[in-house]
Amino acid sequence: MTQSPYRPFIPNPEQMALLPAVSGNTINGMGETQFRRPARVYWHDPDTIAHGELQKWFYTQDPDNEAINHARAARSKVLAIEVPAVTGEPLQQPVEEWSRQLAAYANTLDLELFGITAFKPEWGYDGVVLDYKWAIMLGFAHDYEQMKSAPEATAGAEVVRQYGRATKAAKDIATWIRQRGWDAAPHAGPLAGPLLMIPPALECGFGILGKHGSIISKDYGSSFRLACVLTNTPLAPTPYQADYDVDDFCRRCQVCANACPPEAILPKKVSVRGKNKWYVDFDKCIPFFNEHFGCAICITVCPWSIPGRGVRIVEQLKRRAQRLNA
Numbered sequence: 001m002t003q004s005p006y007r008p009f010i011p012n013p014e015q016m017a018l019l020p021a022v023s024g025n026t027i028n029g030m031g032e033t034q035f036r037r038p039a040r041v042y043w044h045d046p047d048t049i050a051h052g053e054l055q056k057w058f059y060t061q062d063p064d065n066e067a068i069n070h071a072r073a074a075r076s077k078v079l080a081i082e083v084p085a086v087t088g089e090p091l092q093q094p095v096e097e098w099s100r101q102l103a104a105y106a107n108t109l110d111l112e113l114f115g116i117t118a119f120k121p122e123w124g125y126d127g128v129v130l131d132y133k134w135a136i137m138l139g140f141a142h143d144y145e146q147m148k149s150a151p152e153a154t155a156g157a158e159v160v161r162q163y164g165r166a167t168k169a170a171k172d173i174a175t176w177i178r179q180r181g182w183d184a185a186p187h188a189g190p191l192a193g194p195l196l197m198i199p200p201a202l203e204c205g206f207g208i209l210g211k212h213g214s215i216i217s218k219d220y221g222s223s224f225r226l227a228c229v230l231t232n233t234p235l236a237p238t239p240y241q242a243d244y245d246v247d248d249f250c251r252r253c254q255v256c257a258n259a260c261p262p263e264a265i266l267p268k269k270v271s272v273r274g275k276n277k278w279y280v281d282f283d284k285c286i287p288f289f290n291e292h293f294g295c296a297i298c299i300t301v302c303p304w305s306i307p308g309r310g311v312r313i314v315e316q317l318k319r320r321a322q323r324l325n326a
C-alpha cells in the first residue's frame with residue numbers, strides 16, 4: 001500500500017494562526033441530518049467568510065512561481081472579457097430547436113463535457129436568490145501529464161489554465177444566449193459563485209461522487225473542472241450520461257486516502273446537511289492545499305483519472321456484476 005511521501009505533514013504555524021474558531025466542517029454541515037442550503041466556506045469574497053484570512057494566505061505562497069504566474073496572467077485576460085448585455089426581443093422558438101442549437105454551438109467550443117439540467121434553488125448558497133430554470137453545465141479536462149506532478153506548481157498551473165478555459169466557454173455561451181434576447185449568467189472558478197456546481201453536474205450525469213469528494217467521470221476521471229451558465233431560455237434537459245456506479249469501487253479502493261498527506265479523506269460516507277455522502281475533512285485538507293498550489297493529489301492519483309482507464313474500469317465492473325449475479 002503506497003503511503004504519501006508528504007507525510008507526516010506539519011502545517012506552517014503562520015498559516016495555522018489564521019484559522020478561525022469555527023470549523024469548516026461545521027460550516028459545511030458535516031454530521032447534520034437535516035437539509036439546509038450550503039453556507040459559504042471557501043473561494044468567496046474573503047472579507048465575507050470565516051476562513052477569509054486563510055484564503056488570502058493561499059495567494060502569498062511562492063509569489064514568484066513562474067508557471068503559476070504565467071497561467072494566472074493568461075487567465076486574467078479571459079476574466080477581463082465582458083459578457084454583453086441582453087439585446088433585442090427574446091427569440092421564441094420550440095424547446096427542441098433551442099436545445100439543438102445550443103448543443104451545436106457548445107460543440108464548437110473548447111470544452112469536454114456539456115449537459116443541461118433543471119435548476120434547483122437548493123443548490124444556491126444560503127441567502128442567494130437565483131431565479132433561473134436551467135443550469136447548463138460544462139466540464140474541462142486537465143492535461144494528465146501536467147497533473148501528474150501534483151502537488152507541484154506544474155499541476156497548480158494546469159488547474160489555473162483549465163479555470164481560464166472554463167471561464168471563456170461559460171462566457172461564450174452566456175454571450176450566445178444574450179444575443180438572442182435572453183438573460184444568462186456564467187459562473188466558473190476558482191471563486192465559487194452563487195451556487196454549488198457538483199450537484200447539477202451530477203444531475204447531468206457527468207459522473208458519480210467519489211470518496212475524495214469530487215466527481216468521477218468515466219472519460220475524464222476526476223481530473224476536470226466545472227463551469228455553469230444559468231438561464232431561463234426555453235431548454236430541455238440533456239439525457240443523463242452516467243451508466244455506472246463508483247460506490248462499491250470506492251469502498252474497496254484506498255488510493256486517494258493513502259495518498260492524501262493530511263489524511264483528510266474519510267473512510268465512510270457521512271451525513272452532510274441531510275445527505276449521506278462521501279466527504280473530505282475541510283479542516284485537515286485546507287492547510288496542505290494552501291501550502292501546495294491547491295494540492296490536487298487525490299483527484300490525480302484516482303485510478304479513474306488515468307487516461308483511458310475509466311472506460312476499462314466500467315467494463316470490469318459490469319463483468320463483476322454479471323459474475324456476482326450468475
Ligand code: SF4
Nearest residue numbers: 260285295296297298
Ligand atoms: S486536495 Fe485535500 S483531500 Fe485531496 S489529497 Fe490534497 S489535502 Fe488531501
Ligand code: SF4
Nearest residue numbers: 210211250253256302
Ligand atoms: S482513488 Fe479510489 S477510493 Fe478514491 S475516489 Fe478514486 S476510486 Fe474512489
